[in-house]
Amino acid sequence: MDSEVFGIILEYINVVFLTFTVVLFTMFTVMGYLSTRNSIHYRNKNSFGDMSKVMASPLAPSITIIAPAYNEGMTIVENIRSLMSLRYVNYEVMVVNDGSKDDTLQKMIDAYDLELIEQKIDPEWRNKPIRGIYKSPHRAFSKLTVIDKENGGKSDALNTGMALSSNQYVGCIDVDCLLLPDALLHVVKSFFQRSEKRVIAVGGVIRVANSCKINGGELEEIRLPTNWLARFQLLEYTRSFILGRMAWGRIDSLLIISGAFGFFDREIALAVGGYDTGTVGEDMEIVFKMRRYMHDCKMPYTVEYIPDSLCWTEVPEDLKIFVNQRDRWARGNLETLFKHKDMFFNSKYGRLGLISYPYWFFYEWMAPLMEFFGFFTIIIFTYLGILNWEFFIAITAAVYMFSVMFSFYAILWDVYSYNEYKKTKDILILMGCAIVEPLIFHPIVVWSAVRGNYKKLFKVKSGWGSQVRKGFAKAT
Amino acid sequence: MMKKKLLLAEDDELLSALLNYRLEKEGYQVIVCRDGKEVKEYLGQDCPDIIVTDIMMPYFSGMELIDFVRKEMNSEVPIIIISSAGNEENVLNAFELGANDFIAKPVSPAELMVRVNRELSKK
Amino acid sequence: MQIRIATYQAQALIGAPKIHTDLLWDLTFLFVGLAVLYFTGVFFFRNRISSQTKKLKLRKDEFSPMISEFLFYDDNASKDEKTRYIELKLEIRQLLKDDFNRKSLAEILLDLRKDVSGDTQLRLFKLYKDLGLHKDAYQKLKSWRWERVSKGIMELTQMQVVESYNLITKFINDKRSTIRKQAEIATVTLKPDGITYFLDTTRYKISEWQQLKILDVLRNFEDFQPPRFKAWLTSTNRHVVLFALRLIKYYNQNDVNASLVVLVKHKNDQIKTEALKCIKEFNVFEAIETLEIVFGKILWI
Known part of the structure; x- marks a missing residue:
């Protein structure tokens, strides 16, 4: 009886994560398309005039x-x-x-x-x-x-x-x-x-x-x-x-x-x-x-x-x-999203409330956290011996390849639009980074985001007020 | 009579080639430099009879060039600057630093000839 | 933008149906294929752009001295020079049979046009037409792709091919904005009364940027006699009214007092502001009464 309930809960968790991913794939693909069209249009429009x-x-x-x-x-x-x-x-x-x-x-x-x-x-x-x-x-x-x-x-x-x-x-x-x-x-x-x-x-x-x-x-x-x-x-x-x-x-x-x-x-x-x-x-x-x-x-x-x-x-x-x-x-994200939380799915703000804000909420703020917990979930499942290896490998492969493919696309676009990194060696290095990124760079980013959120959510009450910085960390 | 040496410092290839041709036709020996580095190198070895320089150039702007020639080389070589639109402030500064004349882009080669000849005949 | 890998990793669980796994592997292979495609694409584009740039540079180096000779050719040149000149002309006609050469030459002339003025520039325009390069631009005007049409218009404008005026004015009210904007600039540039035609005919908006560019063309004309812009203060196109006001202010046409007083009451804020600026500039005292009515207090001009 217990394990059945357990199983159902896990199914639901599964659905959530799967939906998250599918939406992500679709979204990034759409983004790729939109940005391509925009860039081409911009290039053609603005290659005129002195x-x-x-x-x-x-x-x-x-x-x-x-x-x-x-x-x-x-x-x-x-x-x-x-x-x-x-x-x-x-x-x-x-x-x-x-x-x-x-x-x-x-x-x-x-x-x-x-x-x-x-x-x-x-x-x-x-x-x-x-x-x-x-x-x-x-x-x-x-x-x-x-x-x-x-x-x-x-x-x-x-x-x-x-x-x-x-x-x-x-x-x-x-x-x-x-x-x-x-x-x-x-x-x-x-x-x-x-x-x-x-x-x-x-x-x-x-x-x-x-x-x-x-x-x-x-x-x-x-x-x-x-x-x-x-x-x-x-x-x-x-x-x-x-x-x-x-x-x-x-x-x-x-x-x-x-x-x-x-x-x-x-x-x-x-x-x-x-x-x-x-x-x-x-x-x-x-x-x-x-x-x-x-x-x-x-x-x-x-x-x-x-x-x-x-x-x-x-x-x-x-x-x-x-x-x-x-x-x-990450802290900045959280602060801003919280301050303007009434924009969330608020149609009064048009695309901002219905698309932009939710995107930032789910994919820029929440995603690193989900990843982090997802990671622990895997460890637990493996320990409990209930990890479905076949499925796990398949989905890892899919997302990994999506990531690499998308990065390659970005590099392609960079070369096509700016052609600033011309040397073969440089391009290969960038592609190498794309291949290695999910294993090295990405975890660092996730960790930083989690840390930021932790600080904000658990220590913040004492830390409000104007922040006197030690130096201007580079914006961007 | 020896040909007068003219140093042309201009990074725009097409314009530089065009002016080079015209100046040589007028009878000058033209040394073309594409950027400040080349100018410095040349000036280290030889001094021209007149300098024509663009006000904006990579590595070493026209202004720095004027400064270099007047103060460090201590030379009275006539300098004509080529300025681009909207650069009036810089032109005035160039004169303060010691430039002799200026011509604005787009350049009229005929006018440039007149100014070059005039500067050289002053000597 | 981060690719969330670990998120879905957690979906691994008991008894996920087999079909999902197959689909996932299909997707994976699709992505691998695309990645390979993009990989080759990167090098393909890189090489193409590099080689095109190199080719262009080669042409530039080749053509530069030829162009210089053409531009500075003196009629009372020596016999040798004359012979050389004719040889050069023949040589160029041969080279122009190749498309890429023609394209490069047109680009070079366009580039040079920005750098030279005076007699040399006029010769440049003449050279452009002599070599028949304007015909390529005319061809572009017939294209169904808006980028090509715009480029054609721009080329004809830059090279001052006045004969193309009538062909280009047809595009002034074209639905495609880039073509329209290029045609507007062309109309104003190619003929001094182009501005009149433009203000009369345009049915579309005129952006600030466009106004900036058009005014730039006008103020760089030699001996330009501006028309009386007050005629357009009553236009149905409010952008034309706004632009006319700005031109009136720039050219100091201060015989428009009555119209200014009317415009201060216009419902559009920008027009009101611009009219006010003119009133201030021209010291239109008759306007004080209306201003008090509109703004409800005494204004010091």
Whole structure:
């Protein structure tokens, strides 16, 4: 009698997992299809025209690029230099020194001859206090503004920049991101190409800069990273940025814009109160907020996504830092999903509530946890001797091959669209990573996510409030 | 009479080839450099009679080149910069650093000839 | 995006029906097949792109000196140069019999066009037509694929083939947006009164980006005499009204006071804003009364 009940329960568990997987297969296949169509369409549409004259047009909008900096003394001067040589006229670079403990501020003052300027601060200033605003008397550096403030975290720094800017669009980037010279032109084009809907945010592809030859802020040569962890991440980014986000972009359901490269309509961003300083997943949270706001106001809008490689950044090569980063992402996910839980299957929010939110809930947040417990279940079953080996092997093989196939597809797409990794050796290495990933990289990611969720769910009650970071772990 | 040596620093292959042809037809001995590295190498060995450089180049921008020539090489060699649209600020800075003249893209080869000849006749 | 492997691993349990296992193995083989397909695909595309790039570069190196000679050919050249010139012409005609060569040459000319101006640019346009490359562009216009039509229009625009104007204006109200946008730019670029035709004829929206590009074309014209844009302030297409307002402001056509006063009451916010900007720019005092009515308070202009 008992074992029968036991058997039925197990059957149900089985059905749940099977459904999960089948939906996953279907979803990824659909994503692959959508992103392919979107990319091809984008390529054909945009291989026209000479954009260089446009940058000086009287109708070109003003942009502020906000780059928060914390203890970046080593590279800050070079990074700023590269930011100031973008091919666009009407923009400014606002570096927010978030209470660095090192010589970041001094390096900037020395390199650019910065001088303190008078400022009137809004008495209702809600961010951490500003210690000083600096500008350079040299014409060559007129685009630069440096804001020195007390430490408050990345969100706080970005909010400071947004509040002090008076331009139409703001770009939030990591200060050590390398932007290609035409980046702003592509961004403006994305903002301006819609005639009925308002474009509230624009995101782009992040490429992995590890081991690339960068000189004086310019990308000289693209190389495959030599570090094993960076290579896995490159593959992952290719899948998620090129296939994943392009697919979401096609159905206008993109829920996250990378914190390393994201541009926003300043008016809307401020209307929703800027970034939330209480969460570690601020880059996802602000997009949620902005989308909600537009739904609530019933204004037609869209979030655009640019597949061109415009932004290059370094990804963690150290295992500990990597795990911390993914841990933080998991916590951020949970915080944002929880904060906006009323969007779950809420048709008032259209595709967002019915498709995007559930996807994030089940496949980005819950999936690692299910995997983790699934793993233990297998161990238990094996121990109890009730594991159906035939079935187990078959399904493992199926999913493993699906994973490899999908990664190969991503690599194919990468080569077709960008052809940046041309050497046979590099391509074979990437494919090797695809084959090995489910056994090495993936468990690490799952572990980090589980750890993050554990921290959040069990220790969090004592840890709310604004997070003062030790340093800006790389967004993305 | 010896031909005047002209250093052409331009990374756009087509434009560079075109200007090279035109300048040689005008009677100059043209040394073409594709990027800042090549320029530095050449300048290490020889000094041209006049330099024509694009303001934006890989490895070593036109601005750095002007700075290098005026301050480190301590040379009065006339420098003409080729600037792209919207780069007015940079052009002004180039003059501050010591450039002699500029011509904006898209380049009119005829106009470039005029400016080159003028700079050289000043000497 | 993560592939969840271990999730389904837990489905292994007692007495799963045999059929499932077979299906799974079928799927596995399907995936292996696709993986192999993609594997070959990667190398196929990589090689194709690389070889095409190499071929193009070779052509560029080959054609560059020829093109230079054509562009800088002097009528009072020496006899030797004249002979060489004619030989070159014959050589090129031979080379142009090959499709890839024609394509490369057209690309090279298009590229160069961005870099040169003045007399050289005019010669470039003449060379393009002399070599008959514009005929290829005309062929593209007849294609049923929108990318090809757009590319054809763009080429003809860039090379200033004024004779193609009438062919292109037919596309101004084409349903396919990329073609339409290219045709709009072409119309405005090829003839100075193209802008008039465009504003009269377009039935579609004009995005901000498009307005930016069109204005760029206009302001880069030499000796451009803009039409009086007030004529379009009463257009039924509100995008035309908006664009006309912007053009009025840019070209300082301040004889439109009466119309501005009317437009401030327009229901579209963007038009209201733009009209306000013009009022401010042109110091239209007559508008104060209407502004007070619309906005309910005194405005300082």
